[in-house]
Amino acid sequence: MQFTDFSKLDLQRLPSPCFVVDEVAVERNLRILHEVQQASGAKVLAALKAFSMWSLAPLTAKYLSGTCASGLHEARLGFEEYGGEVHVFAAAFSQADIDELLTFAHHIVFNSCGQWLRFRDQCLAAQKNRPELHFGLRINPEHSEGAVPIYDPCAPGSRLGIPLSQLDETALDGISGLHFHTLCEQGFAPLQRTVEAVEKKFGHLLPQMQWVNFGGGHHITAEGYDINGLVELIQSFKQRHNVDVYLEPGEAVAIGTGILSCEVLDLTWNHLNQAILDTSATCHMPDTLEMPYRPDITGAGMPDEKAHTYRLGGLTCLAGDVIGDYSFDQPLQIGQRLIFEDMSHYTMVKTTTFNGTKLPALAIWNSETDHLNVVKEFAYIDFKERLS
Numbered sequence: 001m002q003f004t005d006f007s008k009l010d011l012q013r014l015p016s017p018c019f020v021v022d023e024v025a026v027e028r029n030l031r032i033l034h035e036v037q038q039a040s041g042a043k044v045l046a047a048l049k050a051f052s053m054w055s056l057a058p059l060t061a062k063y064l065s066g067t068c069a070s071g072l073h074e075a076r077l078g079f080e081e082y083g084g085e086v087h088v089f090a091a092a093f094s095q096a097d098i099d100e101l102l103t104f105a106h107h108i109v110f111n112s113c114g115q116w117l118r119f120r121d122q123c124l125a126a127q128k129n130r131p132e133l134h135f136g137l138r139i140n141p142e143h144s145e146g147a148v149p150i151y152d153p154c155a156p157g158s159r160l161g162i163p164l165s166q167l168d169e170t171a172l173d174g175i176s177g178l179h180f181h182t183l184c185e186q187g188f189a190p191l192q193r194t195v196e197a198v199e200k201k202f203g204h205l206l207p208q209m210q211w212v213n214f215g216g217g218h219h220i221t222a223e224g225y226d227i228n229g230l231v232e233l234i235q236s237f238k239q240r241h242n243v244d245v246y247l248e249p250g251e252a253v254a255i256g257t258g259i260l261s262c263e264v265l266d267l268t269w270n271h272l273n274q275a276i277l278d279t280s281a282t283c284h285m286p287d288t289l290e291m292p293y294r295p296d297i298t299g300a301g302m303p304d305e306k307a308h309t310y311r312l313g314g315l316t317c318l319a320g321d322v323i324g325d326y327s328f329d330q331p332l333q334i335g336q337r338l339i340f341e342d343m344s345h346y347t348m349v350k351t352t353t354f355n356g357t358k359l360p361a362l363a364i365w366n367s368e369t370d371h372l373n374v375v376k377e378f379a380y381i382d383f384k385e386r387l388s
Contacts, residue, residue: 001222002341003028003256004367007298011337015377017262017279017360019348022367025257026056026344029221030063033252036220036227037065040234042245045087047216048074050250050345054081055364055375060253066106068216068248072097079104087213087248089138089179091159093119102126102133109136109179109213111160113168116175124174136177136213137162143197145182145190148291154182164201176210177243178202183217185251188226191218192233203241211244212237220252251345258344259298260284260360264336265315272325273310275332280314281323283357285343286350288323298339300326308332316355353383 004022014020033044043065054077060067066084069075075088088101089109098119101108108123110116116123116137127133140161146152153160161180182194191214199206206212214234219225234245262279281288288295303309306327314321323340351359359378365371 001256002259002296006259006339006341006365006367008367008370009365009372011261011339013372014261014337014363015361015374016337017260017277017284017358018363018374019258019260019343019360020363020365021053021056021254021258021344022365023056023059024367026254027059027063029253029255029257030060032221032227033249034063036230036247040231040245041238042214042234042247043085045085045246045248046078046082046253047248047250048078049349050216051254052077052349053344053362053364053375055362057081057083064253072100075101075105087246098122102130106132107134107136107177107211107213109138109177111138112162113137113166113171117168117171120171120174127174134176134211135174136179136211137167137172137175138179138181139164139167139198139202141180141182141194141197141201143182143194145186145194146184148184150290151184152182169205172205172208175208177212178205178209179213179215181215181217183215185219186217187219187222187224188229188233192229195233195237206241206243209241209243211246212241213246213248216248216250218247218249218252219255220247220249221255222252254344256342258342258347260340260343260347262338262340262360264332264334264338267310267332267334273308275310275312276315277312277323277338278315279340279360280316280321280354280357282314282316282318282321283352283354284314284360285323285340285347286352287346289320294324295343296341297326298341300328300338303327312338314357316357318354353386356380356383358383 003025045068049070067078068087078086085106087107138161144154262277266276268274303325309327312323362376363374
């Protein structure tokens with residue numbers, strides 16, 4: 001999925017490797033999310049776990065109601081750079097996390113009744129000084145919609161969310177909302193089924209609540225998403241239960257907006273043609289190994305679809321640092337630049353410096369004006385200072 005023709009960008013203007021995000025495409029996504037807010041009455045938060053390029057925070061803040069975070073540091077980034085509401089959930093909080101979060105967060109969602117009871121007195125005391133503070137519990141409706149187990153928070157044995165059997169309903173004093181999350185890059189129908197499951201299991205608690213967070217994983221800005229269905233679902237849920245509704249999409253903010261540009265460093269052969277790139281699956285796009293999935297490359301095809309097939313690999317020592325097999329119309333050349341498509345979400349937030357591998361630079365491009373801003377380049381010092 002790519003909303004921008006990045007072939008119009010002269011890749012020689014970029015350092016390599018480099019993540020490039022088209023601010024025009026980001027704004028396109030943000031406008032759609034804003035329209036959902038306006039039509040449904042829900043509040044939409046940008047999930048920083050998927051895309052936290054805070055150079056675009058002012059643009060994001062124009063359209064959305066705030067951010068959601070998966071821990072203290074993301075929450076602090078949302079507070080310092082994005083503004084609006086700051087919501088945070090974590091599988092568990094430390095005492096130090098809570099001490100700091102209570103000074104600026106708006107919603108803090110706990111993953112167990114035990115965590116809530118541990119911090120409840122401190123939280124309610126802080127709420128007296130900051131009435132905008134709200135506290136919630138993440139529930140697990142035990143309703144799986146994900147196809148990939150590693151991304152299914154409702155799989156049997158999941159540590160995420162409270163099953164109904166484990167919910168201490170006597171511990172709800174001070175809890176004003178419930179949070180659920182079952183989706184991963186999915187359309188409207190899985191959300192609709194999830195809401196039905198939540199109402200069936202936890203509906204008796206909703207009269208006590210002021211808000212419900214529908215979590216993330218909504219592919220709202222993807223082509224073909226049933227936006228009208230989403231709006232109607234939110235409106236009817238709000239009306240039935242007299243609660244505010246929050247959505248916290250991550251990939252929907254950034255899908256179709258960016259690329260990873262890289263360079264061919266060497267060409268070798270071992271049973272098939274090999275191309276070694278200055279990027280890395282394990283360091284720069286780990287979801288290609290974890291999920292796994294095969295990223296698209298501009299102008300490339302499936303193996304043997306075109307005249308020249310290569311196995312594309314990274315430059316680390318990991319034997320499995322392989323992105324995949326691709327075919328091209330012409331033989332690859334050392335020094336040639338390649339474009340991995342749709343590389344904004346869940347990429348730059350997950351990069352590592354394994355083997356001392358240089359992190360890709362970060363650039364913002366305007367596909368309408370051709371203005372290019374290389375926001376950040378990384379060097380040896382970024383690797384060194386992580387370790388001691």
